[in-house]
Amino acid sequence: xxxxxxxxxxxxxxxxxxxxxxxxxxxxxxxxxxxxxxxxxxxxxxxxxxxxxxxxxxxxxxxxxxxxxxxxxxxxxxxxxxxxxxxxxxxxxxxxxxxxxxxxxxxxxxxxxxxxxxxxxxxxxxxxxxxxxxxx
Amino acid sequence: xxxxxxxxxxxxxxxxxxxxxxxxxxxxxxxxxxxxxxxxxxxxxxxxxxxxxxxxxxxxxxxxxxxxxxxxxxxxxxxxxxxxxxxxxxxxxxxxxxxxxxxxxxxxxxxxxxxxxxxxxxxxxxxxxxxxxxxx
DNA sequence: CTCCCTGCAAAACCTTTGCAATGGA
DNA sequence: TCCATTGCAAAGGTTTTGCAGGGAG
Numbered sequence: 001x002x003x004x005x006x007x008x009x010x011x012x013x014x015x016x017x018x019x020x021x022x023x024x025x026x027x028x029x030x031x032x033x034x035x036x037x038x039x040x041x042x043x044x045x046x047x048x049x050x051x052x053x054x055x056x057x058x059x060x061x062x063x064x065x066x067x068x069x070x071x072x073x074x075x076x077x078x079x080x081x082x083x084x085x086x087x088x089x090x091x092x093x094x095x096x097x098x099x100x101x102x103x104x105x106x107x108x109x110x111x112x113x114x115x116x117x118x119x120x121x122x123x124x125x126x127x128x129x130x131x132x133x134x135x136x
Numbered sequence: 137x138x139x140x141x142x143x144x145x146x147x148x149x150x151x152x153x154x155x156x157x158x159x160x161x162x163x164x165x166x167x168x169x170x171x172x173x174x175x176x177x178x179x180x181x182x183x184x185x186x187x188x189x190x191x192x193x194x195x196x197x198x199x200x201x202x203x204x205x206x207x208x209x210x211x212x213x214x215x216x217x218x219x220x221x222x223x224x225x226x227x228x229x230x231x232x233x234x235x236x237x238x239x240x241x242x243x244x245x246x247x248x249x250x251x252x253x254x255x256x257x258x259x260x261x262x263x264x265x266x267x268x269x270x271x272x
Numbered sequence: 273c274t275c276c277c278t279g280c281a282a283a284a285c286c287t288t289t290g291c292a293a294t295g296g297a
Numbered sequence: 298t299c300c301a302t303t304g305c306a307a308a309g310g311t312t313t314t315g316c317a318g319g320g321a322g
Binding site for chain 4: 013014015017018019020046047048049050053
C-alpha cells in the first residue's frame, strides 16, 4: 500500500515528503483515529501546520475520509487504501470493530440507484453495547 | 414533539428554559444542520456558551446526534424526535435528501446481532452525484 | 425560596495562513 | 535548478470554563 500511495502522489504531480509518509504510515497502523492522535504521534517529527495540510490534501485526493464513531469525528484510510468495511462501536467501552457485509452493500447500491444517484461512497456506523459489556 | 421534548427535560429533572426551547425549535425546522448555523440563528437570543451547553446536554439525553454529511460534521434530531431516516448527499451541489428503507434496517439488525451487539442506533450516509447534477 | 441555568468575559483549544528557508524531482 | 512543501509564528475560529445574577419549579 505504501508504494501505491507514493505512486498516487507522484501521479498527481505531488511530492513524497517526510510529513506525508509519516502521516500515511500512522493511518495504516491505526484504523479510525483522530487528528489530535495524528498530531500526538507525528507531532515530534512534523509540524502541526504540515499535518493539517497533509490531512486536507489526503481528503481531497480521497486517500482518507471522515467518519463519526461513538459521537466523535474521526478519520480513516478510504477504500482504495484499506479494505472496505464499516464499524460497530460500543457506547459503553468505546471500542470499535470492523464489519463487512455483502447484502448491506447491495442494498445501498439499490437505494442510490432508486434515487437517481450515482453512488460514490457510503459510510455506516452502528452503535450499541458489545457482547463483553452486556455481560460485565 | 415540542411537548414531548419539554416532558423529556422535566422528567430528567431539568428545566425548560428559553435557550433550550430556542435550539430545539431550530432543530425541528432544520434537519441536518451545524453548530454554527444554530449559533447564527439563535445567537441573538441566546449566548454562545448556553448554546454549546444546550447542544452538549441534548447529545447526552439522546435528543440529537452527530452525523458526517458531505464531509462536514453536522447535528440532527435523533429518532425519538424526528422520523428515522438516513441521507443521500450530493458531492457536487452539497444537497442532502432523506431516505428510509426497511430492508436496510433489517440488515443492520442482523449484523448487530451476529456480532453480539445490542444495537442502539446506527447512521448511514451515502455520497454520490445526484440526478440533477448528472444532467447539468 | 432554591438552585439550576444563563450571560458575560476570559481561557483553552483547534485550525488556518503568510512567509522565508528547504529539499524533492 | 525550480517550485512544491515545510517549519515557524501569528491570526482566526471554535469550544470550554468560572462566576455572579436571574428565573423555573
